Amino acid sequence: MVAFGKKLKERQIQEWQGYYINYKLMKKKVKQYAYQIEIGALERRQVLKDFSKMLDNQIEKIVLFLLEQQGLLASRIAKLGEQQESLSEEPDISKMSELRESYRAVGRDLLQLLFFVEMNAIGLRKILKKFDKRFGYRFTDYYVKTRANHPYSQLQQVFKHVGLGAVVGAISRNLGDLQDRQGSYLSIYDQPALPLQDSVVDSIKAAVDRMGHSTNFLHFLAQHALIMQEELPTPTEEHADDDRYHFMSLLLNLVNTFLYMVNTYIIVPTADDYSLSLGAAATVCGIVIGAMAVAQIFASVYFSAWSNKSYFKPLVFSSIVLIVGNTMYALAYDLNSIAVLLVGRLFCGLGSARAVNRRYISDCVPLKTRMQASAGFVSASALGMACGPALAGLLQTNFKIYKLTFNQDTLPGWVMSIAWLIYLIWLWISFKEPSRDIEEKHVHQGDNADQEQSEAIEKGLAQPLLLGSQDNQQDEDADQECDGSEEAPEDSRLPATSIASAYRLLTPSVKVQLLIYFMLKYAMEILLSESSVITTYYFSWSTSAVAIFLACLGLTVLPVNIVVGTYISNMFEDRQILLASEIMVCVGILLSFHIIIPYSVPQYVFSGLITFVFAEVLEGVNLSLLSRVMSSRLSRGTYNGGLLSTEAGTIARVIADATITMAGYLGDSRLLNTTLLPSLVICIASIIATCCTYNSLY
Incomplete structure (x- = not known):
């Protein structure tokens, strides 16, 4: 994989090269500070002061150049506006065409x-x-708080593209006015926003949305899959090798996801009755x-590793x-x-191939359809959870x-056995194994990088301060880059090779996000898994009533994501939605x-709905x-972010289910409060942790 600094340089516009953030210089300064x-x-206070000043200078350089370019664009638009005004009096089709192109x-x-x-x-x-x-x-935390919230913030110019909206609006409006067919609308301000006026405006809108993290339903839903997209923007869209993509194979991965979620939740309404029929406690x-979740902890790792080969x-x-x-089971x-x-x-649980499903989308689906495939992955999971x-x-x-x-206890096992048999036959007939040529090329490149770096170290090209301590060396491995030269190969850019190396890459912000993911999965599992026991004890619900309740919860997933993805995520920052959702789960x-006393059905249904819905909102924003x-x-390899989040969620489910069984020894009357107490403690802990890292989520 190419180092970030090198990739950044490759994608710079050459004539603007001096105005980009000097990432390489600042990276070297960070290492020098560590050594000093x-x-x-040096004292820490001096380092903070010096680095803050350097960042301020870098940001000011970027912002002043940005303002200069905005002025030039505004001047060009103003001149074109004068030409457009003159053409409105004496229309000339050829000149209007030239004006549109301008x-x-x-x-x-x-x-x-x-x-x-x-x-930048x-x-x-x-x-x-x-x-x-x-x-x-x-x-x-300190830098964002002091710079982003200042009335003369230059940081906001970079992160929030302040001022560029007016230029975007001017181009969109004037191109709209010059369209051959305007219909009954007077301007872009009077007509629906969906049919954009021009492909250039389309590209501009996509870039602005990406910078502001604007989302739509598909984008928000796709985020649940935690499938990485391209880190740096490119003026021209890059595609995965289309030879590796096969629609039927993608469909089979999505069907696998759907069936596995059905398999997970089909036993929930009847598991207590089945336990009782076999002489165990409900x-x-x-x-x-x-x-199933216990086995999935191990299955996720070996399936993720297996997907490197097939x-x-x-x-x-x-x-x-x-x-x-x-x-x-039957x-x-x-x-x-x-x-x-x-x-x-x-x-x-040992058959959980969700890691394979996710990896197929990440590695084999072209970028142009990856978001839709990711959304399909999440939708299949949600639909399976409801079905x-x-x-x-x-x-x-x-x-x-x-x-x-064959009864309500055994039929779920028989039905799923038949479903998986049909799926296996379909898989055998229709699945197409993608080519591994591209991945083998990356592996060889990684091997060459290892060899070249060894030679570089032998020749004394490595920076002396990298050898200052073992901790610093590990830091550099985690932080990716060797600064001996711009072209220095970097094996540290390769994916994590073990759980331990992956753990070393986790910053406090990442750990907090994983804690939140653990919390929401724990709370949801407690709600779902004990629903049959709780509703039978308090309300004498039948199996069908429990099934309807759980299915209705599952059916809220897509509507909630539509509302959040289309509206709420575009009105508030992700970190604001994150904190608000945690509070609502609490x-x-x-x-x-x-x-x-007495415990009522409306209380149970209403509280369960709040917990489940806001946990779903929290999941999308969290990921x-x-x-x-x-x-x-x-982002890649066996021990990827998707695997870590899956493991965190699966461990949460295991602990939640174990909590239910252990709490059962206290009696059904104490089961509800005993199982809710850990959920409450973990939720409060996650809220506190979010507040502590709030400004690092910028």
């Missing part, structure tokens, strides 16, 4: 300026993250449900294991064995064929406690922020 502090030549030329230059601003904003975020990595993660349902084989293995697991009733039931669920309980509610029957019993948990604050080394 270590030997006692506006487009201004638009293309504006697009270059937007890329200039965006690349990314560079600033990267250098702030690097500084925090070395000096305790306090500088970004709260053993926590272990039954959680056994996509087809792990999907086949997943399907076979799931057929076996679901068959064992047979446990006639064998009267809770052990067979649990082993069956463990097998189902699982709904399907369980429909399987209310009881009959025997020979010695096999409110939902508080409302769920059994304090007022969006996580993708921005996470090291780029975690």
Whole structure:
């Protein structure tokens, strides 16, 4: 993988090169500061003062150039406006065509300026993250708070592209006015925004939205998948190798995602009854449900590693294991064995191929359709989550064929076994294994980089201060770059090779985001897994009633994401939505406690809805922020950000299900409050942690 500094230089507009952030210089200064502090030549206060001044100078250079270019663009638009005014009196088709092309030329230059601003904003975020990595993660908080909130903020010019909106509006309006067909509208301000006037305006709008993190429904939904996009903007869209992309293979990955989520939640309404029928306590349902998640912790790692070599084989293995697991789950009733039931669920967890599904989208789907594929991944998960309980509610029957019993407890196992068998046949016939030529090329490049770097070190080209201490050396491995020369190869840019190396890349901001993800998955699992026991004890709900309740919760996922992705995320910053959602999840948990007697259905349904809905909102925003604050080394490879978030969520589910079973020993009357208490504590802890790292989420 190419180093950020080198990639930044390659994508710079050559005539503007002197006005970009000097990322390489500032990176060297960070290392020099670390060395000087270590030997006692500088104090931290001096470092903060000196680096702040350097950043201020860099930002001022960028902003003054930006203002100069805005002025030039405004001047060109003003002159074109005068020509347009004269043409309105004496229309000339050829001159109007020339005028339109002139506006487009201004638009293309504006697009270059937007890329200039965006690349500098990314560079600033990267250098702030690097500084925090070395000096305790306090500088970004201080710098953003003092600079971004100042009335004369130059930082806002870079991060919020202040002033460019007027230029965008002028070009859009004038190009709109020059369209051959205006319909009944007077200007762009009077007509709907969706049919944009010109392809140049389309590109400009996309760039502005990306800089401001504006989202639509698809974009917001795709963020849930935590599938990395290109880090730096490019004037021309880059595509993945289309030879590696096969629509039917993508569809099979999405169907796998859907079926696995159905498989996960189809047993939730009946797990307590099944446990009772086998002579165990109803709260053993926590272990039954959680056994799948326990196995998934290990499955996620080996499937992620396996997907480095193949996509087809792990999907086949997943399907076979799931057929076996679901068959064992169904047979446990006639064998009267809770052990067979649990082993069956463990097998189902070992068949979790979500890491493969995610990796296929990340590695094989072209950039132009990756967002839609990511949104499809999340939609398939949400639909499976809703369909699982709904399907369980429909399987209310009881009959025997020979010695096999088919009832509401065993039918989920039999139905899923048949579904996975059909899927396996479809997979075998239709899946196309993508070419590995590109990935092998990257591996060879990585090997060459290792060899070249070894030679460079032998020749004494490495910086002396890199050898100052073992901690500094590890920091450099985590922070990616060797500064001996601009062309220095960097094996430290390769993906993390172990859980330990991935953990070393986690900054406090990333750790907080993973804690939040853990919290929301824990709260959701407590709500869903104990729903059958709680509603039976307090309200005497039937299996069908529980299934309807859980299905309705699942059906809220897509509408909630439509509202948040289309409107709320464009009105507020992600970090504001994050904190507000955490508080609302906390409110939902508080409302769920059994304090007022009697415990009512409206209280349970309302509090559960608040907890679930805002946990869903929180998930999208949390993963969006996580993708921005996470090291780029975690974007690919076995131990990627998607795997880390999956592991955090899966561990949360395991602990939640174990909590339900352990709390069951206190009796059903104490189950609700006992299980909600850890949720409340973790939620409050995540809110405090978010407040502590709030300004680093910029």
